[in-house]
Amino acid sequence: MAAEELYDRAFFERASECSVEAWLAFLGHRWNALVLYHLAQGPKRFGGLATCLPTVTAKVLGERLAALERRGLVMRQGPERTAAYALTPAGRDLMPILNALEVWSRPLTPTAA
Template sequence: MAILQAAAVLDRPEPRRPDNCPVEDWLAFLGHRWNALILWHLQGGAKRHGELSAVLPAIAPKVLTERLDGLEKRGLITRTALASFPRSVSYSLSAAGRDLVGILDQIELWSRRMPQG
């Protein structure tokens, strides 16, 4: 009986603070403008900075660089130096990024059923 009571206590959500909640942290990060769209565009394969700029024409080059750096630091994309002249790099989804895109696809399906703000 004590084991069942302990399990029931563990099932109850613990109070969380925004600064100590991994879900809040990730939602805040993914909520930055462009992050989800960059991940979405990388589903089709590796792209260079200029290729991403072309499919996201409203993003400033500096902002795109900042977003790519953040996505790389979070382990969602991989930056690969290309053997080309002039020097160039490409960006692709990491395994964690591919996992997250699957979750974002589910959120998109859910969001289509929900009223828009």
């Protein structure tokens, strides 16, 4: 068996331990990437984000913001009632990667008929 085959098998056997796999799963969770996209345009209050994402419930948006905050991609600024959400430096660093992934995915994504 070739060394490359051994590497590939070992990689897929421990995929659950792979940081890239873990981050892709997190970012692929519904709404996470869209929240990041809208915050990349500048800080927004909860209501502003809710307006940008009209089909997400307030409960789910709150959960997504909390998860993004725990992962260090989003920070809440200001007092609770008037808080604005913004990308952290790690969140800003992630945006070129997400933008490149979006460009890469365009020709591979089927269009609605």
